[in-house]
Amino acid sequence: MNVTEAVRTRRSIRHFLDKPVELEVLRTAMETAQYSPSGGNLQPWHAVVLTGEPLDELKSVVAAKLPQGPDGQSPEYEIYPKGLQEPYRTRRFALGEAMYDSLEIPRENKMGRMMQMTRNFQAFDAPVCLFVHTPKNMGPPQWSDMGMWLQSLMLLLVEAGLDSCPQEAWSVYGKEIRETLKLPEDHIFFCGMAIGYRDPDAPVNRFPVPRAPIDEALQFRGFAEL
Ligand SMILES: Cc1cc2nc3c(=O)[nH]c(=O)nc-3n(C[C@H](O)[C@H](O)[C@H](O)COP(=O)(O)O)c2cc1C
Incomplete structure (x- = not known):
């Protein structure tokens, strides 16, 4: 396994095997992820890592709110900008x-898509889920630090x-x-991260997720080869 292979084989897994994860394996990965870079070496990432009963408890607290739909939600932040423009939209x-095609849930099946979203x-039945938070006064640079830590992990x-x-x-x-989770009062919750072993046969873990060619994102200037 090298970095290229790790980057290329990682994908977001939405169907996990019913197989526990050893604490020691998690701790080793997390100790190394601490070496992620951050502006000013602030290391602004914090997380609570749950498995077993505490994870079940959190899931049931949230499950109890689901029937209320959006009325029962209290978003920490806007996940996407309003009126998301092209090409992002x-x-x-x-x-x-x-994703829904892989699950054979057509667009007309709104209930099916919603159930999948929930x-x-x-x-996604992962044995472990971590919940990432940071002080509320941290800004975009520190949020990007959290992203770097997440990708390292x-x-x-x-x-x-x-x-x-x-x-x-x-x-x-x-x-x-x-x-x-009794997070500190002055912290904002960023995201969860399901962790476990992928079911390699599940179609939802197999559909292609294409990437834009680099020339759509990057400009090279001043190189003699151009
Ligand atoms: C910060 C962050 C939050 C995400 N949140 C969700 C989520 O709530 N549910 C989900 O199914 N996927 C989520 N994803 C996964 C993205 O959809 C996924 O990374 C993207 O489609 C690229 O696919 P890949 O991770 O399989 O390469 C998230 C990804 C990131 C980086």
């Missing part, structure tokens, strides 16, 4: 279509034979999460 749409709040998990799915979806139940 199309990318987001394409991901949803590819699988987020079961952490996800790659290290791949190296350890594990898989993950980062989950912003949980943030719509930020209040319940902060209360249940």
